[in-house]
Amino acid sequence: MELNNKLTVSASPHVKSAETTTGIMLDVIIALIPAGIASIFVFGARALAVIAVAVICCVLAEFLSRKAMKREQTIGDLSAVVTGLLLAYNLPSNMPLWEVALGSVIAIVVVKQMFGGIGQNFVNPALLARIVLMSAFPARMSAGAFVGLNNTGWDVDGVTGATPMGLITLADGIKDGAPNLMQMFIGTTSGCLGEVSALALILGGIYLIIRKVINPIIPCAYIGTVAIITLIAFGDVNAMLYEILGGGLMIGAIFMATDYTTSPITNKGKFIYAICAGLLTCLIRLFGSLPEGVSFSIIIMNILTPLIENATKPTIFGTVKEKKNKEADA
């Protein structure tokens, strides 16, 4: 699509808004800051290094790939910074820095720029990069490879422990040695950088909702679905709260699933999207071989988003709703 700045031809209503991509991205960055501070507090300077490398590499990858493809520069819209932050928040603090850089290149070059840049990616770039890194370096990112508590030093190889999600199973419930709910709420547990502190993520989420950057439907419906299913499955409020606060659910529901490009537009579509993501997350967590399934569920729902959009297309004002035919589903 060629955009012409001189003349905008568009359908009514011609509402002008001061909202810009840069402004929205800046809001997301502000909302992500509390989680970053929490991660540095929990994991030490190594966390800061991972975040810095991811952000710098993402911006650099965006700059170089746009230059190589002879397209206009888009690093000013700050979307690469957001991708870098989200990627870093999805990695453990003991990840070697060259692997963090590799993940940034995959997110920006492969997932984003090869498909056309901002607004054209078919899945969330940071999440897909996380999944690629998970399959590329399984020993680094499998449960039990994460840095344990009180290891804020630089050289953290070898001092690893299970994440909270590895300490709960459907058969046994919450196992011994698992952190208590207050620890999980504040964030003093092990895990990926950005996912540990539910408090910081909720603060960021509330900021985004107040600023109207994200619609509360997706996070609320997603977390709500997980809450209901785990409550039924475990029959225990503690286990339910543990499932909600643990793992990547908060960061996934608030920051990843709400990506504009890869989530449905209509409210009905958002409900379907979020509830399906919640269902998938519970299926993987409770019955799958992996302890955590947020990233896979969101990626799967990202890919299904065009189908949801098609099925929830609103009728044009003033027209009679067409009879349901098979084509509407396809």
Added chain:
Amino acid sequence: MAEKKTLGQEFSKGLIKENPVLRLVLGTCPTLAVSTSIENAIGMGVAATIVLICSNIVISALRKVIPNKVRIPCYIVVIAAFVTIVQLFVKAFAPSLDASLGIYLPLIVVNCIILGRAEGFANKNGVLASAIDGVGMGVGFTIALTLMAAIREFFGSGNLTLKVLGYGTTLTDIFHLGETDVLTAIGLEPILIFILAPGGFFTFGLLMACANKVAESKGKPKAELKGCEACPMAATCAMKADGKECAE
């Protein structure tokens, strides 16, 4: 095949310009499946090349005898015969290769490259030209496969098995690394995903882009996927009989 080519051109076109894997996008399934180590890639490439040359020669020789309506089953019978011969040879003389190629060795029967060349070339050209075409296409297939395997094996396991039929060496042996691999030795670690299917697709895509770039720099068109010229089904295509071109 509009203009007449010399035998040299019939050979060299299979290397890059009409490389079966990278430019015609044929034989994708075995390409992705066996390109995890150089040893397998060369074994698969050589086996497919032998079948391709033999089937091209026989089909070209029989092209006036085979009735047009049943030609595909006839081609498959010829190809299957040669695949069986090759498979028995591999089983007898290189059992380890047979074990690592597994089902993909008998599956050469349905390899699109071989049927595609039979349908697209051997049934229209003489025996010598068909044989040369088979050699070129086979070499092109082997090169593409080996290149892919080299990239995937190096990044995926940090090692290269520079072996043919069990003779040869590995990259770790050259550098006397013992149990560790080259990537670990220089402070990195193997990127396992390259050995897995997603890495295969990724490498395949990158190599296709490179092959397109090389062909383009020589003034050749970007891809030959459109039009009936490159389509192996062109002769039987109902739409072509009506004078139309299909969407692909």
